[in-house]
Amino acid sequence: MITLHLHFPERTHALPILLAPGLLDRCGVALQEAGLEGPVALVSDTTVAAHYGARVRRSLEEAGFSVLEIHLPPGEGTKTLDMAAVLYRRLAQDGIGRDGLLIGLGGGVVLDLAGFVAATYMRGIAFVSIPTTLLAMVDASIGGKTGVDLPEGKNLVGAFYPPRLLLIDPIALHTLPAAEWRNGMAEVVKAALIGDPTLWQKLRGDPARWAAMPDMETLMDLLTRAIAVKIRIVEQDPLETQGEREVLNLGHTFGHAFERVSGYRVPHGEAVAAGMMAATALSARQGCLEEPRLFQDLEEVLQGLGLPTRWRAWLARYDIDTSPEDIIAAMDTDKKRRGGRLRFVLIHRPGVVRVHSDVPDEAVRQALEETAGL
Numbered sequence: 508m509i510t511l512h513l514h515f516p517e518r519t520h521a522l523p524i525l526l527a528p529g530l531l532d533r534c535g536v537a538l539q540e541a542g543l544e545g546p547v548a549l550v551s552d553t554t555v556a557a558h559y560g561a562r563v564r565r566s567l568e569e570a571g572f573s574v575l576e577i578h579l580p581p582g583e584g585t586k587t588l589d590m591a592a593v594l595y596r597r598l599a600q601d602g603i604g605r606d607g608l609l610i611g612l613g614g615g616v617v618l619d620l621a622g623f624v625a626a627t628y629m630r631g632i633a634f635v636s637i638p639t640t641l642l643a644m645v646d647a648s649i650g651g652k653t654g655v656d657l658p659e660g661k662n663l664v665g666a667f668y669p670p671r672l673l674l675i676d677p678i679a680l681h682t683l684p685a686a687e688w689r690n691g692m693a694e695v696v697k698a699a700l701i702g703d704p705t706l707w708q709k710l711r712g713d714p715a716r717w718a719a720m721p722d723m724e725t726l727m728d729l730l731t732r733a734i735a736v737k738i739r740i741v742e743q744d745p746l747e748t749q750g751e752r753e754v755l756n757l758g759h760t761f762g763h764a765f766e767r768v769s770g771y772r773v774p775h776g777e778a779v780a781a782g783m784m785a786a787t788a789l790s791a792r793q794g795c796l797e798e799p800r801l802f803q804d805l806e807e808v809l810q811g812l813g814l815p816t817r818w819r820a821w822l823a824r825y826d827i828d829t830s831p832e833d834i835i836a837a838m839d840t841d842k843k844r845r846g847g848r849l850r851f852v853l854i855h856r857p858g859v860v861r862v863h864s865d866v867p868d869e870a871v872r873q874a875l876e877e878t879a880g881l
């Protein structure tokens with residue numbers, strides 16, 4: 508068992524993050540040991556529940572918890588205020604009170620929604636997060652963000668509401684579809700470039716090795732390292748007010764623009780992969796990339812994972828034909844535009860990235876041309 512801690516300001520207790528193979532079958536005891544009690548509402552989607560619902564429920568019941576199970580439809584379409592209202596009402600109908608405990612079991616969608624409901628039901632009840640996708644394990648579940656989408660945009664309503672306990676069982680990744688593995692790996696690559704040169708060397712050393720889930724020891728190392736990077740950055744800027752957290756947006760200014768021009772039809776991880784290539788080209792163009800080889804290395808790592816590296820060729824697979832100008836226009840609405848200039852996270856070398864607010868649109872256009880492909 509590996510235990511990490513995430514410290515939030517003005518909270519006496521740090522958030523414990525437990526990582527261990529087989530943890531799903533021992534979650535009841537883990538909750539008990541963390542001093543958590545109360546009737547449990549276990550929120551999951553139907554796919555995850557079919558794989559892991561019964562095991563988690565059994566473990567909770569064996570530890571003496573009463574369990575109300577709630578299953579949502581899988582997919583991003585579930586992250587709505589309407590669905591939050593459905594959950595509030597189920598909790599109320601089942602008499603879950605302030606002493607209740609809400610557990611989210613699933614990927615980013617389930618955890619964002621369940622966390623938001625926990626933050627707001629009865630002005631806040633205890634929340635426990637059990638991520639089951641790679642993306643959620645290394646990224647979405649760490650950092651206290653919860654929320655839902657509106658028709659006007661993603662994650663427009665939400666709250667910072669860290670869970671009381673985070674349980675990560677890598678065995679759950681065995682059933683994860685290959686596409687979900689790849690998409691999560693895009694965020695692992697991002698974490699390596701932002702803050703773990705050793706992890707970057709491991710990824711670079713043998714790109715094809717990471718295309719599917721590795722052996723358990725390697726997987727535990729990968730998860731621990733990627734999570735540690737995220738913890739370090741979130742602790743510097745827990746409420747995203749000071750700017751340090753912005754480095755987590757490496758590849759995301761481009762990535763979000765790709766997602767937007769596609770009408771959110773492309774997976775987030777693919778968008779981030781193509782976005783990191785463009786960001787690396789931009790870093791070279793702006794003269795901050797100290798290792799010119801990085802561009803080629805990154806392309807090999809992403810290709811080894813089966814992730815896209817050239818945006819035009821990749822978007823064509825989704826029947827999307829767009830231009831650098833359209834992509835730059837899609838960035839304008841992004842919250843990263845402050846004071847009229849786009850802000851970019853640029854790479855200096857693996858482990859060293861910085862936010863730059865002085866990037867001219869023309870350099871962005873050229874970086875896009877350079878990484879278009881086709």
Ligand code: ADP
Nearest residue numbers: 554581614615616617639640642643679682683
């Ligand atoms: P994320 O935002 O983390 O990618 P989602 O909540 O959208 O997550 O989950 C992606 C998809 O993967 C959903 O259809 C979900 O039901 C499914 N899923 C999540 N975890 C697992 C798992 N461990 N095994 C199989 N399918 C899973």
Ligand code: ZN
Nearest residue numbers: 694759775779
């Ligand atoms: Zn992301």
